[in-house]
Amino acid sequence: MSTAIWWVRRDLRLDNNPTLRRAVETGLFVQPVFILDPALLNDDAPPRQSFLMEGLAALNALLRQRGSYLLLRHGEPIQQLALLARELEASIIFAEEDYTPYARRRDAVATQNLPIQWVTGLTALHPASVVKVDGSPYTVFTPFMKAWKSMPSSLTGEWKAPAKLAGPVSIESHPIPSFKKNTIFPATQPEAEKRLEGFIDDGLFSYAESRDRLDLDGTSSLSPYLRFGLISIRQLFAATEQAKQQAPDSAATKSAETWMNELIWREFYQSILYHFPFVTYSAFNPRFRAIPWRDAPQDLLAWQQGRTGFPVVDAAMRQLSTIGWVHNRARMIAASFLAKDLLINWQEGERWFFNHLVDADIAANNGGWQWTAGVGTDAAPYFRVFNPTLQGIKFDPEGNYIRRWVPELANLPTKLIHQPELMTALEETRYNVRLGRDYPRRIIDRSQTRERTLNAYQLSKDGFTQPYS
């Protein structure tokens, strides 16, 4: 009997895995394979790399319970797969589609050289299937969302991996590189399931009102699990749809709807990346490709290190470097500050986030940055500049988010924590915080930055003469 290879990529789970399911349904022996691609392994993103390794170890443990194992190799993926296919006498390979430019180049080579079958699973719906009647892609979220919801459901119900997954032969596997266990986001499938259950039970129906609160756990915190496929996006949609049927009131229904739309945002940005791969190196909107960004390495450094003197921005940036995850609103506040207050190229911020976030996904990270910088699809109007003080007061009313991540301000009363620069000398002594010594003074005066930014964006717009295409 021949073998089917399940090429594991960013679908590190057994249950509700459409790719594994396809492989199992061939009736062949299924051998799970993961290739560590040196081109994707670097030391720029330690939290994500570590999460991946932990996820691989957890997947291997699950497989061993079923008499199988994760066959791991290092090297150029297509070459390694070709070698393995020969060693295993495999007649077919199944893999989940991935839409980054790098993945698509690699996978095109795989299609030409290997007996490979592609399965949609990174998104609930294939990006090429949610398009306008003329076949062109959506570039505005709301029409995309409506079209997405009108599509026939792709939900196929729960699928549990078989209790036995033994392959015919055991061939040598390279060891999984060492990693540091993530104490905040344990990279296991049961942990992801637990979080989903917890969020559906207690969180989903209040999501609309609490999701923006920086000081509460109002979000699902599932993003790292979605990023590496420790949980299935279709399972999230199905669980949400099911819970929505039992919503106790219209507010709860609305909350479930809001959460579902967030998941559709994820589908939207995957679709944007699929149809417009140039967004990885260029603003989506050609009018905003000539903004005269500031070259301000000191300001960039202060932003990266959480030393801007704007408490909520600093809290976000320190949360990022400490745990590799940041509340979505805090991401927007920090991103808006970099692009629209410091007038530093959003791509600098995109890269920093990408290297530090445990959940960083090219499509979502890029989409979020382009949106916040006002240069992307359906973007925030460019004159919309977040005021970090107001955002802090509104979404961290007691200042507890700031106290947690900027501990030198923890003693300040709520009245001052969003504006430590208003402290009198007496208050500095009383709370034992000296500005410029214990906490930085503001690195910019925001009263001028809005106009500076509007001018810079206007210049780019005015200089743009090519027709929009």
Add this chain to the structure above:
DNA sequence: TTTTGAGTTGTTCGA
């Protein structure tokens, strides 16, 4: 082809 309605997440100013 032309027209029309709509478009995630804000801030500031002045009444």
Add this chain to the structure above:
DNA sequence: GTCGAACAACTCAAA
């Protein structure tokens, strides 16, 4: 403290 308008006029999607 609250409210509406301005920000700047724009593009997208669908009828």
